[in-house]
Amino acid sequence: MASNPLFILLCSDxxxxxxxxxxxxxxxxxxxxPVQVFVxxxxxxxxxxxxxxxxxxxxxxxxxxxxxxxxPDALKLFDQGKELGDLKMWACSMALDIQGWEIGHLVEGLFxxxxxxxxxxxxxxxxxxxxx
Amino acid sequence: xxxxxxxxxxxAYCPGPLMELIAGxxxxxxxxxxxxxxxxxxxxxxxxEWVKKVHHEMVGITQQDGYWxxxxxxxx
Numbered sequence: 001m002a003s004n005p006l007f008i009l010l011c012s013d014x015x016x017x018x019x020x021x022x023x024x025x026x027x028x029x030x031x032x033x034p035v036q037v038f039v040x041x042x043x044x045x046x047x048x049x050x051x052x053x054x055x056x057x058x059x060x061x062x063x064x065x066x067x068x069x070x071x072p073d074a075l076k077l078f079d080q081g082k083e084l085g086d087l088k089m090w091a092c093s094m095a096l097d098i099q100g101w102e103i104g105h106l107v108e109g110l111f112x113x114x115x116x117x118x119x120x121x122x123x124x125x126x127x128x129x130x131x132x
Numbered sequence: 133x134x135x136x137x138x139x140x141x142x143x144a145y146c147p148g149p150l151m152e153l154i155a156g157x158x159x160x161x162x163x164x165x166x167x168x169x170x171x172x173x174x175x176x177x178x179x180x181e182w183v184k185k186v187h188h189e190m191v192g193i194t195q196q197d198g199y200w201x202x203x204x205x206x207x208x
Contacts, residue, residue, distance in 0.1 A: 023146070023147055026147060026151065027147050027150065027178075027182075030150070030151070030154050030182075030186075031182060031185050031186060032185070032186055069145060070143075070145070071145045072144070072145060072146075072147065072148045072151070077147070077151070080151045080155070083155075084151070084154050084155060084158070
């Protein structure tokens with residue numbers, strides 16, 4: 001039986017928070033727990049398909065360690081979570097509009113589509129909610 | 133007779149070894165086993181926890197020189 005669904009709101013563009021979101025999402029998804037990730041605000045830019053890797057992973061001292069130690073790539077973790085578990089990723093439709101992007105501007109194969117906050121919040125009413 | 137596949141995940145950090153195990157489990161038959169080699173201490177604790185949660189079987193875990201050998205049997 002599937003566990004309590006998990007909903008992650010990712011707003012920060014900080015590498016450490018992106019990494020934590022990817023770790024939580026992927027591990028929960030492969031542990032028979034449905035996961036939905038809603039990406040908005042500064043975090044959306046991290047997922048731009050033309051965003052260079054050195055701009056994608058910026059943060060503090062721990063970000064440097066993550067890179068030096070070759071910790072698993074955050075976007076690859078999201079991808080593995082989708083491939084091996086029940087993980088859905090949504091791009092905030094408002095953030096896409098503000099950024100002037102369509103869903104096609106984001107990395108291929110990661111997002112299930114654009115979604116409004118109202119729908120995400122409604123779906124999240126019966127699950128656990130985490131903001132990063 | 134069951135078969136055993138070895139995955140060398142030494143050098144990978146959490147949750148890398150777990151993800152490699154799960155990807156490997158997708159490819160083998162029920163009853164077959166995977167041995168994961170991991171130098172990540174967190175994964176040595178997390179993999180048995182994951183196996184218990186999703187109802188596969190832990191065959192054994194042994195600490196070697198600088199890494200762990202974790203053997204899991206696919207149960208479903």
